[in-house]
Amino acid sequence: MKAPVRVSVTGAAGQIGYSLLFRIAAGEMLGPDQPVVLQLLEIPEAQEPLQGVVMELEDCAFPLLAGVTTSDRAEEAFADADYVLLVGAKPRGPGMERKDLLEANAAIFSAQGQALNQAARPSVKVLAVGNPANTNALIAQHNAPDLDPRHFTAMTRLDHNRALAQLANRVGCHTREIRGLTVWGNHSATQYPDISHCEIQGRPAPELLETEWVRETFIPTVQQRGAAIIKARGASSAASAASAAIDHMRDWALGTPEGAWTSMAVPSDGSYGIDAGLIYSFPVRCSGGDYRLVEGLAIDDFSRERMEATAAELREERDAIRHLLP
Ligand SMILES: NC(=O)C1=CN([C@@H]2O[C@H](COP(=O)(O)OP(=O)(O)OC[C@H]3O[C@@H](n4cnc5c(N)ncnc54)[C@H](O)[C@@H]3O)[C@@H](O)[C@H]2O)C=CC1
Numbered sequence: 001m002k003a004p005v006r007v008s009v010t011g012a013a014g015q016i017g018y019s020l021l022f023r024i025a026a027g028e029m030l031g032p033d034q035p036v037v038l039q040l041l042e043i044p045e046a047q048e049p050l051q052g053v054v055m056e057l058e059d060c061a062f063p064l065l066a067g068v069t070t071s072d073r074a075e076e077a078f079a080d081a082d083y084v085l086l087v088g089a090k091p092r093g094p095g096m097e098r099k100d101l102l103e104a105n106a107a108i109f110s111a112q113g114q115a116l117n118q119a120a121r122p123s124v125k126v127l128a129v130g131n132p133a134n135t136n137a138l139i140a141q142h143n144a145p146d147l148d149p150r151h152f153t154a155m156t157r158l159d160h161n162r163a164l165a166q167l168a169n170r171v172g173c174h175t176r177e178i179r180g181l182t183v184w185g186n187h188s189a190t191q192y193p194d195i196s197h198c199e200i201q202g203r204p205a206p207e208l209l210e211t212e213w214v215r216e217t218f219i220p221t222v223q224q225r226g227a228a229i230i231k232a233r234g235a236s237s238a239a240s241a242a243s244a245a246i247d248h249m250r251d252w253a254l255g256t257p258e259g260a261w262t263s264m265a266v267p268s269d270g271s272y273g274i275d276a277g278l279i280y281s282f283p284v285r286c287s288g289g290d291y292r293l294v295e296g297l298a299i300d301d302f303s304r305e306r307m308e309a310t311a312a313e314l315r316e317e318r319d320a321i322r323h324l325l326p
Pocket residue numbers: 010011012013014015016017041042043046087088089090091092108128129130131133155156158159187236237238241
């Protein structure tokens with residue numbers, strides 16, 4: 001058995017937390033041979049429901065769960081953390097865009113960035129799930145100057161998985177049979193799910209799918225899926241968001257399958273003409289606990305316009321919270 005690693009989760013008593021913690025403890029994120037200690041952060045008012053979640057974690061008698069701690073202090077919850085999932089934030093309601101949460105949630109991510117800087121392990125890998133996820137990751141990163149800036153990422157894996165599901169439904173295949181999909185940009189309605197390089201059952205997707213369906217149906221459906229779920233469920237997506245968070249961290253830690261890539265929002269290094277420093281979703285391959293951008297993909301005029309539109313929105317979000325970037 002390996003030595004346990006420390007996984008911190010914020011917002012642990014929330015909806016996503018309730019779907020996430022049990023799967024991490026079951027080994028679905030870091031593998032069936034990796035014990036974990038869960039370090040759970042919640043606000044003081046949510047400590048009692050959090051204790052209920054801890055009781056249920058105990059009651060599962062998970063072989064890989066090496067311990068659970070709870071706290072309302074970020075420095076304590078992030079102490080020596082190897083992996084941190086920043087989930088705790090206000091979710092949007094009907095009629096809101098995710099960036100409407102910027103003001104409410106930005107302060108959380110600046111304080112938690114500072115706490116990560118003080119308390120987490122220098123090698124810590126961070127995933128921002130709380131919305132607006134890309135800009136929250138940027139805020140946390142800038143408040144943690146001693147940590148590796150490349151290790152601050154945001155979640156667009158849910159968008160990636162949603163896009164796979166739409167394509168599989170359309171073609172009548174399994175999501176496993178789709179390769180080379182990319183979600184570019186922001187986790188928002190400007191994101192660009194791109195099938196240009198996609199292969200479905202070994203055949204180029206642009207040959208299988210009508211351009212009109214891709215542009216008029218597929219792209220808007222993926223962009224608006226979060227809002228559709230809020231409308232139907234009366235609450236924002238939770239189990240699928242938790243599942244995507246597991247996928248993101250598992251691939252980062254353990255690698256993407258041979259030949260495949262996925263989508264992760266990571267700090268831009270200027271590739272594809274995207275402003276360096278923005279936390280922007282790119283195609284990535286992971287191995288050895290690290291990610292690399294997929295370089296050299298041909299970008300046509302339609303894609304270029306969409307990629308620029310979502311970059312422009314991220315610049316606007318960054319400009320709105322500049323005062324929180326030390
Ligand atoms: N990136 C993505 O793809 C997705 C992101 N989200 C976002 O994830 C976030 C959480 O969603 P839910 O779990 O549904 O919300 P929720 O309201 O059920 O849970 C959030 C939890 O965070 C806690 N919290 C608030 N401030 C905190 C702080 N400063 N420190 C620690 N915990 C704190 C709350 O007490 C609450 O228990 C929302 O911002 C939501 O919009 C949701 C789905 C997908």
